[in-house]
Amino acid sequence: MDADSDVALDILITNVVCVFRTRCHLNLRKIALEGANVIYKRDVGKVLMKLRKPRITATIWSSGKIICTGATSEEEAKFGARRLARSLQKLGFQVIFTDFKVVNVLAVCNMPFEIRLPEFTKNNRPHASYEPELHPAVCYRIKSLRATLQIFSTGSITVTGNLLCYCCGQIYPFVFESR
Amino acid sequence: MAGINPVPKLYKSIIEDVIEGVRDLFTEEGIEEHVLNDLKQLWETKVLQSKATEDFFGNSIHSPLFTLQFPHTLHPTLQSTASLVIPANRTVPGFTTAELGISNPSASFTFPGYPIYVPAGVTFQTASGHLYKVNVPVMVAQTSGRPSVLQHPVQVFPQLGQPSVIQGSVPLLSPWCLPATPEKAPRMEAVFQQPTVLHSVPVDRKHLDSATSGVFVPPGREHGSLPEALLSQHGNSPCVQGPGVGFHSRGSPVDSHVEPVLSVPARVTPHLRGGPVSACPQGTLLHPVTDAQPHLPRHCRYGGDSANRPGEAAEPSSLPVSKENSNSRVDLTNQLTDDDINEIIQVDGTVDTSSNEEIGNIKDSEENEFLEIIDAGELKVLEEEADSISNEDSTANSSDNEGSQADIVEEDPLNSGDDVSEQDVPDLFDTDNVIVCQYDKIHRNKNKWKFYLKDGVMCFGGRDYVFAKAIGDAEW
Secondary structure, eight states, X not given: OOTTHHHHSOEEEEEEEEEEEOSSOXXXXXXXXXXXXXXXXTTTTXXXXXXXXXXXXXXXXXXXXXXXXXXXSHHHHHHHHHHHHHHHHHTTOOOOBEEEEEEEEEEEEEOSSOOOHHHHHHHTTTTEEEOTTTOSSEEEEETTTTEEEEEOTTSEEEEEESSHHHHHHHHHHHHHHTO | OOOOOOHHHHHHHHHHHHHHHHHHHHHHHTOOHHHHHHHHHHHHHHHHHTSTTHHHHHHHHHOOEEEEEOOGGGHHHHHHHGGGSSOTXXXXXXXXXXXXXXXXXEEEEEOOSSOXXXXXXXXXEOTTOOEEEOSSOEEEOOOOOOOOOOXXXXXXXXXXXXXXXXXXXXXXXXGGGSSOOTTHHHHHHHHHHSOOOOOXXXXXXXXXXXXXXXXXXXXXXXXXXXXXXXXXXXXXXXXXXXXXXXXXXXXXXXHHHHHHHHHHHHHHHHHHHHHHHHHOTTOOOSOOOOTHHHHHHHHHHHHHHOSHHHHHHHHHHHHHHHHTTOOOOTTOXXXXXXXXXXXXXXXXXXXXXXXXXXXXXXXXXXXXXXXXXXXXXXXXXXXXXXXXXXXXXXHHHHXXXXXXXXXXXXXXXXXXXXXXXXXXXXXXXXXXXXXXXXXXXXXXXXXXXXXXEEEEEEEETTEEEEEEEEXXXXXX
């Protein structure tokens, strides 16, 4: 009922997706041959480069657009992205780190109670959609925040989007009603 | 039975094929034959020395431990032959009778660098597990046992830079001649400097056969009588002579000799079957050959004549002849299982499944549609490295983050170098362990990789392994 309860909740960020541009054309073949820890997917025209330190997988296109996934925090994502750009620079490309943007953050949150989904859905008609035959969770979309929450009957909630904490906080009251 | 290492043979065959293939081109260009042969020699030498194949034989060379079982009845024999144990110029006895252990029923010793004399009736076991029962006093030498293309012996010597070796081998052919003539002495030294692997006897026999036209010794002949006869023929030869017939399994000091040796016995095998049985009523198991005996005297005689000629004359004639699987001399009695002796080295694991790779047999395929180079060493290193993460970078970077946030919208200079420090463990790649192969499938699940490889060569620890299929698992 109260936002205070939020404090007790653990929100774990499991994934951060970000993108950035290098503003230069990248020769994928060269990256594939000379780079370390790369997977070349020639059929789709991508190179995957995996980093260890921030556990990150980056998808690199020849246009210079890079999508970086797997980080556990926004900061780490940025850090990893820079690292990646650095390694590309070392390979000889004139890389400029621009347009860094966090695209998506995936977090998991666990409610200490179970949730009755049909009831919840009824109460939150416009936002919640529930198709038990398709997926066991209620899909709750917050348009203003462009976030999507998947609410399971066990009480665990998966949130994807930006500004997650706020989302969680927002949803709590509604969920609490239907526990 | 452990698999015989296929790699050296494979490489040899590859060399053969290539050389034959370009022979025409060479002649077209007007280049002389010997140039091609030189090339071939150089190539072979390099391959053999490259450790890629040498190691296969290296093990046996480095620590050939022989365990000898002496029947007690040998005592008197040993006594008399004590002085004969030492071949060639070596003054240090390989083992004395005392050591031999008339007192001990068995003794084990490491093969000295020179051939040793093993009296009859001894059973010995090599490090690789081969069991040899010696019915007749034997000279046991250690050779590389490497199969090699037969080359004209004359050519071989200088090219391989071991001229003395081959020449030395001649005297080795007959135990009598070991210390041989003074001319041979220097050569003998050279020979003995080269560790060699136990070599099949039939080879010698063959050589002797071809070399000598003559002495026919009925298989049934007594061992004891033979040496007497032979001895009488070479009274003046300062060779090591023993009461028993000494045949000697000479390792061909030169690689080039080995292959003909190897191939010959194989071919000769069918012929010999009859012989051995009759010759050794005792029912020897494997090896020692008494056949060589009859020819030894003849050979010795040749050897005594002049320094090089006999050896070389014998060699060239013997080799080509043997190669052709010529004579008869089928009467020769026993026969060794050649390959067993020739390649004492055993490389297990043709079907070994280790956690990483499987090794199979295959000839290199020449259609290289897709070659992939994988660092085998990297796989292991990758696993180990997983945990070594330092946090210095993140702290450094956070400060950088604050500074650069203002610039996010605009170009964000990767001032980089400083902040985003080097990836730790930058070079897992400094390994020499390489696999060159084709792949069937490479699969990844999260950080677990599975490799299904085919038709490749792996260079691991300096040694080459050839495989038709290889399956691997790795964690990144």
